[in-house]
Amino acid sequence: MEPSVRQSHLDQLEAESIYIFREMFAQIEKPAMLWSLGKDSNVMLWLARKAFFGHVPFPLVHVDTGKKFPEMYAFREKYEKEWNLNLIRGGCPPVEDIDDSLPPAARSAARKTEGLKWILAEHQFTGVVAGIRRDEQAIRAKERVFSPRSDSGEWSFKDQPPELWDHYKTEFPPGTHVRIHPLLQWTEIDIWRYIQRENIPVVDLYFAKDGLRYRSLGDQDITNPVPSTASTIAEIIEELEHTSVSERAGRAMDHEAEDAFERLRTDGYM
Amino acid sequence: MTQNVVELKPTSQPAPTGQREVLRIVIVGHVDHGKSTLIGRLLYDTNSIPPEKVKALEEVSKKRGKGIEWAYLLDALQAERDQGITIDVSHIWFKSPQRDYVIIDAPGHKEFITNMVSGAASADGALLVVDANEGVREQTRRHGYLLQMLGIDQVTVVINKMDQVDYAEDRFYVLEREVTQYLREIGITPRFILPISAYVGSNVAKTSDQMEWHHGPTLLSALDKMEVRPSAEHLPLRVPLQDIYKFDDRRIFAARIESGVLRVGDELVFSPSNKTSRVKTIEAWSSPVEPVVARAGQTVGFTLEEQIFVERGEVASHAADAPFESNVFKAHLFWLGREPLKVGKRYRMKLATARHDIVIEQVDRLVDTDTLQSQQGESVARHGIADVVVRSRSMVALDEYRALPKLGRFVLLDGYDVVGGGLISTEGYPDQRDATTIRSTNITHVDLRVTGAMRSAQNGHRGGVLWFTGLSGAGKSTLAVELERRLHQRGYHVYVLDGDNVREGLNANLGFSPEDRAENIRRVGEVAGLFADAGLIVITAFISPYRADRDRARDAARDAFHEIYIKSDLATCEQRDPKGLYERARRGEIKEFTGISAPYEEPETPELVVDTSVADEDACMQQLMSFVEGRFRQA
Numbered sequence: 053m054e055p056s057v058r059q060s061h062l063d064q065l066e067a068e069s070i071y072i073f074r075e076m077f078a079q080i081e082k083p084a085m086l087w088s089l090g091k092d093s094n095v096m097l098w099l100a101r102k103a104f105f106g107h108v109p110f111p112l113v114h115v116d117t118g119k120k121f122p123e124m125y126a127f128r129e130k131y132e133k134e135w136n137l138n139l140i141r142g143g144c145p146p147v148e149d150i151d152d153s154l155p156p157a158a159r160s161a162a163r164k165t166e167g168l169k170w171i172l173a174e175h176q177f178t179g180v181v182a183g184i185r186r187d188e189q190a191i192r193a194k195e196r197v198f199s200p201r202s203d204s205g206e207w208s209f210k211d212q213p214p215e216l217w218d219h220y221k222t223e224f225p226p227g228t229h230v231r232i233h234p235l236l237q238w239t240e241i242d243i244w245r246y247i248q249r250e251n252i253p254v255v256d257l258y259f260a261k262d263g264l265r266y267r268s269l270g271d272q273d274i275t276n277p278v279p280s281t282a283s284t285i286a287e288i289i290e291e292l293e294h295t296s297v298s299e300r301a302g303r304a305m306d307h308e309a310e311d312a313f314e315r316l317r318t319d320g321y322m
Numbered sequence: 323m324t325q326n327v328v329e330l331k332p333t334s335q336p337a338p339t340g341q342r343e344v345l346r347i348v349i350v351g352h353v354d355h356g357k358s359t360l361i362g363r364l365l366y367d368t369n370s371i372p373p374e375k376v377k378a379l380e381e382v383s384k385k386r387g388k389g390i391e392w393a394y395l396l397d398a399l400q401a402e403r404d405q406g407i408t409i410d411v412s413h414i415w416f417k418s419p420q421r422d423y424v425i426i427d428a429p430g431h432k433e434f435i436t437n438m439v440s441g442a443a444s445a446d447g448a449l450l451v452v453d454a455n456e457g458v459r460e461q462t463r464r465h466g467y468l469l470q471m472l473g474i475d476q477v478t479v480v481i482n483k484m485d486q487v488d489y490a491e492d493r494f495y496v497l498e499r500e501v502t503q504y505l506r507e508i509g510i511t512p513r514f515i516l517p518i519s520a521y522v523g524s525n526v527a528k529t530s531d532q533m534e535w536h537h538g539p540t541l542l543s544a545l546d547k548m549e550v551r552p553s554a555e556h557l558p559l560r561v562p563l564q565d566i567y568k569f570d571d572r573r574i575f576a577a578r579i580e581s582g583v584l585r586v587g588d589e590l591v592f593s594p595s596n597k598t599s600r601v602k603t604i605e606a607w608s609s610p611v612e613p614v615v616a617r618a619g620q621t622v623g624f625t626l627e628e629q630i631f632v633e634r635g636e637v638a639s640h641a642a643d644a645p646f647e648s649n650v651f652k653a654h655l656f657w658l659g660r661e662p663l664k665v666g667k668r669y670r671m672k673l674a675t676a677r678h679d680i681v682i683e684q685v686d687r688l689v690d691t692d693t694l695q696s697q698q699g700e701s702v703a704r705h706g707i708a709d710v711v712v713r714s715r716s717m718v719a720l721d722e723y724r725a726l727p728k729l730g731r732f733v734l735l736d737g738y739d740v741v742g743g744g745l746i747s748t749e750g751y752p753d754q755r756d757a758t759t760i761r762s763t764n765i766t767h768v769d770l771r772v773t774g775a776m777r778s779a780q781n782g783h784r785g786g787v788l789w790f791t792g793l794s795g796a797g798k799s800t801l802a803v804e805l806e807r808r809l810h811q812r813g814y815h816v817y818v819l820d821g822d823n824v825r826e827g828l829n830a831n832l833g834f835s836p837e838d839r840a841e842n843i844r845r846v847g848e849v850a851g852l853f854a855d856a857g858l859i860v861i862t863a864f865i866s867p868y869r870a871d872r873d874r875a876r877d878a879a880r881d882a883f884h885e886i887y888i889k890s891d892l893a894t895c896e897q898r899d900p901k902g903l904y905e906r907a908r909r910g911e912i913k914e915f916t917g918i919s920a921p922y923e924e925p926e927t928p929e930l931v932v933d934t935s936v937a938d939e940d941a942c943m944q945q946l947m948s949f950v951e952g953r954f955r956q957a
Contacts, residue, residue, distance in 0.1 A: 070621040186413040
């Protein structure tokens with residue numbers, strides 16, 4: 053008997069994500085994938101191309117708040133062409149149209165939720181692939197891989213379907229759509245190790261300039277850089293191995309009120 | 323743009339080096355036995371909590387007027403804090419100096435067993451938390467039972483809140499015995515049973531001065547001794563097809579290797595269609611070299627030499643070690659549905675990537691997880707556990723759960739919702755692969771010049787099969803022999819195919835395994851069909867307990883087939899016991915004896931039922947004679 057070859061942790065994560073993509077494609081009638089241009093999103097796109105042998109057999113959606121960094125828009129234009137992507141650009145309502153009981157940054161972030169609802173309504177997608185991870189945020193830790201939403205896009209975290217042995221929930225009454233989360237088990241450092249291993253392109257803003265870098269990219273006005281000297285992928289990994297500051301520390305809406313994120317999420321925020 | 327710069331401080335945590343192993347553990351136990359506090363403590367003691375979260379935690383605890391409650395850390399949702407219970411599976415990361423951990427936090431409240439099962443299904447090992455005051459409670463037992471069902475055999479038990487019982491050694495030993503006894507009975511041998519106090523931090527990451535009597539490891543070093551689930555690559559090859567892609571000129575079969583090793587050039591058999599082909603290539607995108615081998619755990623694509631039509635749900639394997647095929651099997655089931663399980667109701671079954679329409683044909687027993695006693699019953703309530711018989715409309719490729727878990731387990735759906743999970747046992751039912759495989763090729767059917775109508779005109783009656791089925795001792799042979807005599811007297815061309823007689827010649831090479839029994843019946847069915855074609859009335863007298871076998875015999879003889887149920891209850895048959903077989907079966911000398919240790923599947927719509935427990939032989943004969951006169955006499 054030859055010795056068994058244990059898969060590395062990254063190999064396991066990759067295999068699981070590919071399995072999820074293929075389950076999604078086999079069972080969801082009209083899928084689309086969110087492409088936020090961030091590092092997780094790019095890893096997710098890479099995994100989709102692996103799952104489908106270089107193809108991305110469904111449209112990508114960029115919900116554009118109009119307030120992203122110029123570097124992000126440049127990245128989008130470059131790889132849309134280079135990777136031959138079917139990209140849908142969606143707009144968002146002005147902040148004045150959003151629930152004014154939300155704290156300011158959460159209110160601003162909620163524009164994206166509304167923008168996504170517009171696109172879903174227009175294209176009638178039944179499944180949306182999103183690159184959230186359980187380690188990002190305590191509420192995301194409770195998500196399922198296949199997570200049904202009501203027709204108004206709401207997430208009922210108290211009544212989630214059982215998820216047994218990779219049998220994800222793939223059948224729904226009409227009017228439901230489902231969020232699919234291929235990266236749920238990945239952590240921030242897994243993402244960077246995979247970017248390094250696979251040589252996946254990312255926006256330059258993640259690399260330190262003048263002692264600052266972005267760990268997480270959102271809208272310009274509600275995203276703050278962290279002090280860092282990490283200017284290469286290897287240095288970022290080295291930094292993450294030693295830090296105990298959370299990834300979303302620079303995302304203002306996470307820190308406004310005890311339940312701000314929860315309110316965003318039950319309302320359909322990714 | 324505001325520049326609220328967040329400070330980044332290194333901690334004293336030793337750096338993980340490169341690719342560390344990740345172990346997934348689920349924490350279970352009765353409500354309020356301290357699971358969340360334990361997780362909070364583990365995170366704190368391993369420096370896994372970001373300083374800003376420690377600060378937030380302190381603020382929340384101060385606002386609520388309590389000391390630091392580590393459990394708050396996990397109660398990320400407002401709703402949970404208000405109810406004081408954990409409501410859903412949550413995933414939490416921490417590191418020991420040895421490796422990385424993912425904690426799957428499962429809830430203890432009875433309503434939330436669904437989440438506990440979802441969390442535990444993917445874990446490498448489990449921590450069972452028991453309150454030192456309260457001891458083993460209902461949910462302690464139920465969670466332990468479910469861990470065993472989900473195949474998690476690495477279980478460490480912590481007796482928590484030892485500070486509340488003054489770190490009493492004797493209290494610990496009482497609980498240790500109680501827990502060990504229950505777990506042993508359900509087949510779990512706990513790795514460690516440890517006295518701890520999560521609240522105080524005793525014996526979690528650091529040893530405790532108050533419990534010098536305890537010589538075992540701390541919880542953290544006990545966790546470090548757990549192992550990641552071993553690779554399944556030394557098991558037989560199982561490749562359930564996920565999809566077939568035609569993005570370009572290649573036809574790529576997408577699948578995850580659930581067990582075994584797949585190589586280019588391998589001859590594959592697909593189940594349940596039994597089609598075969600050879601692996602031409604293994605496909606990969608962005609791989610510098612074309613792979614020639616794929617192992618358990620990998621998601622791959624491959625192409626085949628011959629273009630065969632197979633769909634999602636088929637399972638590829640090597641021919642020598644193929645999965646079991648059956649449309650009926652036993653299962654150990656846990657029920658999650660809000661409505662109780664109903665015998666005879668149609669459910670959807672998902673097994674690997676296949677789906678089948680099934681019914682639960684019978685409930686053999688209900689298991690009480692508190693007492694481990696069996697109960698009789700027809701319906702399984704929410705969170706109940708039962709042994710059942712599952713019947714599928716279509717043939718299912720499956721494995722015994724103990725041997726190959728990935729193809730030995732399934733979930734059931736009622737409408738859109740998952741309502742249960744089950745583990746398969748193939749005991750007592752035959753593998754139907756051989757009976758359904760056609761190996762002959764290049765066959766041309768020859769048409770005869772003598773037709774069925776010509777034969778029956780000459781004989782004065784039609785040909786046909788009278789298929790007697792029933793328990794041993796029901797009277798099949800007795801009635802068959804007498805019916806043959808009477809029909810012969812009246813000028814019928816008639817012949818009896820009897821079980822023992824056929825085994826002297828045609829089927830002398832067959833034993834009594836479920837597979838050989840199925841083949842025995844298949845051959846008899848085919849021979850009976852030929853006799854009927856030849857214009858004879860053929861009477862068969864075989865127990866033929868499986869519906870699938872009788873259905874195949876019906877297919878062989880088509881319209882000429884008449885299923886006759888020679889009915890008698892088990893007690894009567896056992897009392898008659900003409901060959902002394904029941905007595906031997908009861909003593910355990912005969913294995914898999916129908917009615918005792920193997921199932922008898924009653925006919926659903928037989929052409930005739932002859933009940934020998936109420937009618938005497940003469941009445942039965944009259945019933946049979948008038949059936950034959952009515953059906954076979956040439957008008």
